[in-house]
Amino acid sequence: MESKAVVSLANGKKAFGDNEVLKDISLTVNAGDVLAIIGPSGGGKSTLLRCMTLLETLDSGDLSYGDLTVCANDAAGRAVYGGKDVIAAAKTRFGLVFQNFNLFPHYTVLQNVTDALICVQKMPKDEALARGRELLARMGLADKESMVPCDLSGGQQQRVAIARAMAMNPDVLFFDEPTSALDPELTREVLKVIRDLAAEHMTMVIVTHEMGFARDVADHLIFMDGGVIVEQGPASEVINNPQHDRTRAFLANYD
Numbered sequence: 678m679e680s681k682a683v684v685s686l687a688n689g690k691k692a693f694g695d696n697e698v699l700k701d702i703s704l705t706v707n708a709g710d711v712l713a714i715i716g717p718s719g720g721g722k723s724t725l726l727r728c729m730t731l732l733e734t735l736d737s738g739d740l741s742y743g744d745l746t747v748c749a750n751d752a753a754g755r756a757v758y759g760g761k762d763v764i765a766a767a768k769t770r771f772g773l774v775f776q777n778f779n780l781f782p783h784y785t786v787l788q789n790v791t792d793a794l795i796c797v798q799k800m801p802k803d804e805a806l807a808r809g810r811e812l813l814a815r816m817g818l819a820d821k822e823s824m825v826p827c828d829l830s831g832g833q834q835q836r837v838a839i840a841r842a843m844a845m846n847p848d849v850l851f852f853d854e855p856t857s858a859l860d861p862e863l864t865r866e867v868l869k870v871i872r873d874l875a876a877e878h879m880t881m882v883i884v885t886h887e888m889g890f891a892r893d894v895a896d897h898l899i900f901m902d903g904g905v906i907v908e909q910g911p912a913s914e915v916i917n918n919p920q921h922d923r924t925r926a927f928l929a930n931y932d
């Protein structure tokens with residue numbers, strides 16, 4: 678696999694009022710890599726993902742998707758974002774999967790997957806439907822396209838959300854605790870889909886509490902606490918042999 682940065686953040690900072698949630702976060706994800714992010718609740722993991730996927734703005738830092746600079750610091754050290762075109766282009770480079778699926782409740786499964794293709798990307802409708810059906814088939818949902826989300830299990834809904842996130846053919850997929858709303862059986866079926874994507878060398882950033890999964894699937898792992906990266910390294914090394922007390926204390930909850 679070539680080592681090409683798909684997304685990188687340098688010195689990312691974000692505060693809500695006087696609550697400094699991201700203190701100085703730098704990370705790079707190369708093509709084909711799977712990065713797992715773990716850490717205690719309130720540590721800033723979701724905020725990091727939300728800043729990287731443009732749902733929140735950074736106070737300072739440099740964020741780029743490949744050759745596209747999304748924001749960079751000005752002389753005063755404040756993040757200055759690119760214009761509308763840059764933001765629109767960046768939004769085609771990633772997909773995001775939320776904890777609670779966030780599907781459109783009154784759209785069918787197929788409409789959920791194809792909506793952005795038709796409305797944002799202006800893809801011809803028959804082409805979008807064909808792509809949507811292909812993605813649903815990959816997620817094992819070929820027979821569910823006409824159903825609405827509430828008629829599906831949580832695991833099926835999350836697989837629809839993954840198909841939707843992949844519709845624009847993104848360079849990287851972000852997952853924010855994709856299985857934490859699911860019971861163990863449904864968790865397994867969603868993790869299997871993510872494992873399959875990893876085997877196909879999909880570039881992914883996954884916030885998760887599934888340590889066995891992170892150890893097996895992720896190449897690199899970041900332990901985040903209090904808005905900083907406390908420790909990082911190869912996923913199996915960090916999980917099997919953490920170097921910092923805070924990492925050890927956190928992982929002890931998962932034995």
Ligand code: ADP
Nearest residue numbers: 693696698716717718719720721722723724725
């Ligand atoms: P994690 O995902 O690791 O549990 P979060 O990023 O959700 O952590 O939260 C980190 C901190 O940021 C928490 O103190 C949380 O209350 C705060 N926070 C997150 N989003 C907002 C927001 N929109 N407004 C104010 N505070 C927020």
Ligand code: MG
Nearest residue numbers: 722723724853
């Ligand atoms: Mg979170």
